Amino acid sequence: ETGVTQTPRHLVMGMTNKKSLKCEQHLGHNAMYWYKQSAKKPLELMFVYSLEERVENNSVPSRFSPECPNSSHLFLHLHTLQPEDSALYLCASSQSTGGSSYEQYFGPGTRLTVT
Amino acid sequence: GNSVTQMEGPVTLSEEAFLTINCTYTATGYPSLFWYVQYPGEGLQLLLKATKADDKGSNKGFEATYRKETTSFHLEKGSVQVSDSAVYFCALRKTSYDKVIFGPGTSLSVIP
Numbered sequence: 267e268t269g270v271t272q273t274p275r276h277l278v279m280g281m282t283n284k285k286s287l288k289c290e291q292h293l294g295h296n297a298m299y300w301y302k303q304s305a306k307k308p309l310e311l312m313f314v315y316s317l318e319e320r321v322e323n324n325s326v327p328s329r330f331s332p333e334c335p336n337s338s339h340l341f342l343h344l345h346t347l348q349p350e351d352s353a354l355y356l357c358a359s360s361q362s363t364g365g366s367s368y369e370q371y372f373g374p375g376t377r378l379t380v381t
Numbered sequence: 382g383n384s385v386t387q388m389e390g391p392v393t394l395s396e397e398a399f400l401t402i403n404c405t406y407t408a409t410g411y412p413s414l415f416w417y418v419q420y421p422g423e424g425l426q427l428l429l430k431a432t433k434a435d436d437k438g439s440n441k442g443f444e445a446t447y448r449k450e451t452t453s454f455h456l457e458k459g460s461v462q463v464s465d466s467a468v469y470f471c472a473l474r475k476t477s478y479d480k481v482i483f484g485p486g487t488s489l490s491v492i493p
Contacts (some may be wrong), residue, residue: 268426309470309483322480346434356424368474370481372424 269293272373279290287342287376289357290359297362298340316362347380385484387471393490394461402456402487403473406455412473414447414454417470463493
């Protein structure tokens with residue numbers, strides 16, 4: 267247990283569906299992240315929230331919409347996805363208030379399949 | 382820019398063999414360096430870290446030494462087990478305000 271939980275663990279959705287991924291961290295961290303992990307590709311950072319404000323959006327298509335209502339929760343809202351969006355979506359958290367050794371703690375991921 | 386390079390594998394070893402996974406980095410200044418491990422069906426877990434030159438990180442029999450002169454952070458284990466089969470990611474972070482830069486990952490399979 268890393269202190270970061272993600273639900274659901276597995277999700278199958280059609281291209282016209284709308285669904286949401288949820289992440290919760292119990293570590294008191296103030297920064298949260300969404301990553302996409304596809305087979306045979308490097309980890310892709312999608313979004314970064316620090317102190318509940320989005321500080322980075324790495325050219326992610328608008329069909330992915332993040333939401334961070336407070337420092338413990340992070341959502342990724344999905345709509346009209348494409349089959350190539352099938353991947354493992356990982357949430358992470360860290361402390362982001364100075365210093366250089368603040369490692370990230372990852373959740374177990376949501377395995378998303380778009381049909 | 383900052384980057385991490387590591388051998389991509391896959392690496393296949395027999396149980397009790399010696400493991401080395403090479404990692405080199407490009408960054409200005411003194412980043413913190415990390416090794417993460419991802420077991421099948423799970424997220425990434427921090428394995429070990431080092432925050433300054435000549436630091437040695439260690440955990441679960443794995444070790445890595447921060448070598449500033451060679452910009453390297455190679456992961457080693459003296460005797461691997463089947464349960465060590467996983468993907469290993471080398472990573473760096475310059476400050477807590479910077480994003481973590483991950484290497485591509487090295488897949489390790491340990492056979493009995």
